[in-house]
Amino acid sequence: MTARTTQRTHRFGPRRMRGRLVAVVAAATLALAGCVSIPDAGPVEEGDGQVPDTNPVLPFAEGPQVGDSPTAIVSGFLTASAAGFASNFSVAREYLTPEASNEWDPSTRVLVFDSGALTPDWDEATNAIQYSVPVAAEVDSAGVLVESTDGTRVPITFQVVENSYGEYRISELDDGAVIAQANFDHLFLPVPLAFASMDTTTIVPDLRWLPQNNGPTWAARELLAGPSPWLASAVKTGFPAGAALEVDSVVVTDGIAAVQLNTESAGTPSQRSLAQEQLTRTLTTLPGVVAVTVTVGGVALGGDGSVALNPAPIPDGDAAAIVASRLGLWDGTQMWVAPDPEGFLPDSASHVARSYGGPTAAFLVNDSVLAASSAIRGGIESLEPMTPELAPPENAMEYTTLYSGNRLVGPSYDRQGWVWTAETSNNGQLVAVRPSGDQADIDARWLEGRTVQAVAVSRDGTRVVVLSREGGQQLAEVAAVVRTESGVPLTLGSPLSVGVDVTTAVDAEWINDLSFAILGEAQEEVPSSLWIATVGGETVLESATVGAKSVTARQGESSLTTVGEDGSVRTRVGTGWEEILIEVDDLEYAG
Template structure:
């Protein structure tokens, strides 16, 4: 980290390293001062570390004041009381530190051509907004924060500074945590995680405010909330009393809600507070009066982290087969497809429909029990098909004019010879990009998209917007997951994690686990010649395919399975 005064920057980094080493023992950690534990049991994690930064030093230079101010921004206790001491009186009142957190890899103070105006230049790793929505940024991403200083009683103080804080990445990993808040799919069948980053000590209130504020941008339109628009917290706290989180909401919206909606609100909060050890149940209140929430059995609890069946579909001797418990068996009532040279098969998680590509991966076929396979589309290239729990099968490829298109088909329940419902989407953010893989999430509200343009790969998650009847309508502007490699295929591992890799029949291939709840990818053990990957329920159920057969992830390695079946894929 580069600082305006290099010695203190080195010392600060060294102190942070000490913090990481000793965090688990809760020892006192030197940084700018002593470190203790949170004692506010109602706010969040009571064991969260607390920084007590140094107050302004007499005679400090403008550069030092700026550095020390942002260093003090890690001390969030008492509404950033120490950091406010570096500001003039009027600015200390108006400054809003919780508007955003800029997380940097390195920083330095640079003079400008204007007297007493400086820039705090950051190599940015993350940007976290007021609702905890984090944006990951690649190395070399720059951000400049202007700061104006003036002298107050002979000491330099900051008289103009943007709202928000800026903290080193090492500090961010210690005092912030990733927490899923939960929304529903439009049918209220599934719980959909929306991962946010909050200060560990202040999670309960932050989670509640974020939930009431609605989903992150990439999920807007794809998920719904039980909380009506306009409902707010009636007081600026969410106390936890004897294990009960008391969520006090504006009375009008809460009282006018149906009993079913109130139960869904309570359930949504209970799911969101799952990560909070001191929260056992949730109480809804209107202006501090307890609101009764009845459960008459008409509202089913949503499915969280939906599991897929244990079986996989695969190709063996040019036929579609079932691969389960390291054995193969025929697919029930499915006619032969040997003449079509099937590859990359997919199976519906809710019906017996299947789909596959031909040998050149230019034609998508669907097949249902009792009917022959039907060609759905032929294009220059197509991605591995993927089924949603709504029984739509998805793929992507260039359209007639060469533009990238995402296509969905609904073959289930369609009589032989009848037209199959089809939707074609052309999201503007995919313009000019070549889609390498497109996989629908287990609950059907999101999709993993791996695309390439000019040799640069993006791994993204987009939301699936549907019409009232469930027909796909659009894809949201996605969120991007950073990866150290350029993968060309990926699969969902659970509701917050995907596995991606760059296939190669000749080189060692190391898949990466990318999680919405982790700041860094997790590299899996390399294995020679991996050409395909599949995943069941969790990181232990990851399978790889090579010319030597199928391999299952086992600890920090791979365990040989059956040889013969090709392109195994779990339902979905």
């Protein structure tokens, strides 16, 4: 077993975060950080969207003391503003002048401290105090989190004046708040807002980071406001324009969250059905919520019952494989291969992919032809066990050419049966094809002139990960897939940058509804880098295996599997990797 070394730990959410707790100059801020411990509850169960109840210890903040210096006032404010996410910011406002208190909006943005000391720069002549804040992430007013690259620092400035009692107060400051990582972990929840795929069958999560205090209210409010702009063109919502909470509070009693909407929230019967599904799917991910009731103007929301959102499909336990010049299936214990009559694959066959709807496979031939075969369509029952003495078939395999191009990247299936690929030297386009002969040329103009390395469609079919390089820079991006209601892909939305600090990468694979793995370029005698990136969340750097050329997963990090240049297949076991197969050219779960 190869030991795994973790080079960068989790920074946000219910798992442990990167770096030591940042110390603010004032002892008060150190006290705030010290009074909150990192939760020891288990992590979110992968794939079900549940958020654990961490039972947070609420930070305690004191108001300003008589005779406080300007720096003590500012550091006390930083402590109190962080604590305000567990209350109403009333203590934090005591540090401000009345005018500044009326104008300050703490919800505009939240800067999450990264590692490094915060040292104030105090100009005694003007009583201006500035900090250079090492930022791990920034959360906007809608709860959208954007990670920062290592070394990012943001300046924040406070202007302090003396009031009529000779006490210092803050008179000028930027909107928003600054919070240490450990406190952010305790006071904010990662909440997957539930939207619908364009065919109104599948949940599409939109991850937000919302204060635990009044969490159901925050979540309902943001759900009604709609999806993140980058995702909006690929999803549906049941809430019409003008929909809002009638009472700005969602009350939870005996596990039942009561949501009261205004009269403008009542759309068509099918919209009301979708709205009910969205609220139920979203709020029941919160601690203590098991059911949701929704009223519009005091009347039950109702609907026609036409919408039932389901989670995205999870690949089954059989992974497609290329082994001994044959197509095969790996069931986790035994390798099964196509019998002799199916024939042998071309020597150049590579980059196998498996469909969701059944064990059909696509692959590349000479990196320029996207092909498909039904050799494994019958599943394990139609295959034979792989044995060392098995000779190659005498006849060549028959396959269907789906698309011909110039240096294509490995294919990716979506749940609607489309097979995606792209030319490495890209002209601003991805291609999706079906065995029936349908072809969709997908507009992605932002890729023009780049070198594309990998394409992977999310399990709900609404997002696609694209690895590419431009001017020597490695890029990992997620874009919304705009489709017709019948599922035909049309175009990609504007890309969202994910996977901060990713260096040279070669492969990407979704591991659940929100996260995907990025495999770094193989290095001699050194384990490849492996990043776990979450859309709207953190990026974690770990180590894969030496010589890994591709990565796949069934469900969650524990199912991560790599294929090496030497034909070895290794899977995650505990904190390491264990070799489970040898002499395998490629292996991929559905997707």
